[in-house]
Amino acid sequence: MKQKIREWLRRYLLAEVLSVGATLAGAGLVWHLAPNQDLRAALAGTWAGNVAYFGWLLGQDVQLARRTLRAQGRPYTRRSLGRNLRALVVEFGPAELLDSLLIRPALLYWLPRWTGSRAGGVLLAKFAADVTFYIPAIISYELSKKRLRNFGD
Template sequence: MKARVREWLRRYGPAEVLSILATLSAAWLTFRLTRSYAATALAGTWAGNVAYFGYILTLDIWQTRRQRHAAGLAYTGRTLLRNLRALVVEFGLAEVFDSLLIRPALMYYLPRALGSLSGGILLAKILADITFYVPAIISYELSKKRLRRF
């Protein structure tokens, strides 16, 4: 179990750091420009997603290219599609609920309830991450044997 937790931390940890920075930056900038909690919640959600999934996809492509190169195989468009399919399986269900409902709602209400934009956004991110990672990690573990062999 310790090995799995280390694997999850190596996979998701750097993406989380980037996501937190992007979320807070986008939320702060959007709120400063618009004074709209709704726009702030959406900007924070989507900026965090772009940073998070951009990192994860880059990591997967890099690892797959390395594996294929070691086996004397090229990284092709078809391989990229397989990488993308694996990500959809890993994150699809979790992401639908997270990005369309849970995270924006928390990022809208918590800053107002706490009276702190940064504190509310950060707490919203942490709470939303809990509901996101349970199905994402389960899907990742189930997909490793079948969808992550390149």
């Protein structure tokens, strides 16, 4: 189990750190430009965090696939990119739909109000939403590894 936890931390931790920064920046920018736009700030924080998170993971997946294919003397093609994208959709699709369309924006809207702290509420919302996000995401990741992430075939 320790090995699995290390693997998940290697996969998700840096993406999560980037996502936290982007979530705070996205929501903070909206609040700076339009102070009473809590809903817009919640949506901006959600989507900024998603771009940072999934951009980093896709970049990591592409880099790993390129390295694997290069070692076999094969090129990285559009089909390879499609396979990387499909693997991300399988890994995150169900978790991400619920997370981005309902859970995370709702928490990013309400927790800053309830806590009385914009930054504290955003961080609390981010971490609370991550709990409901990672359980299905990790299960999907484990199920997709052999079929969609094996570029050795």
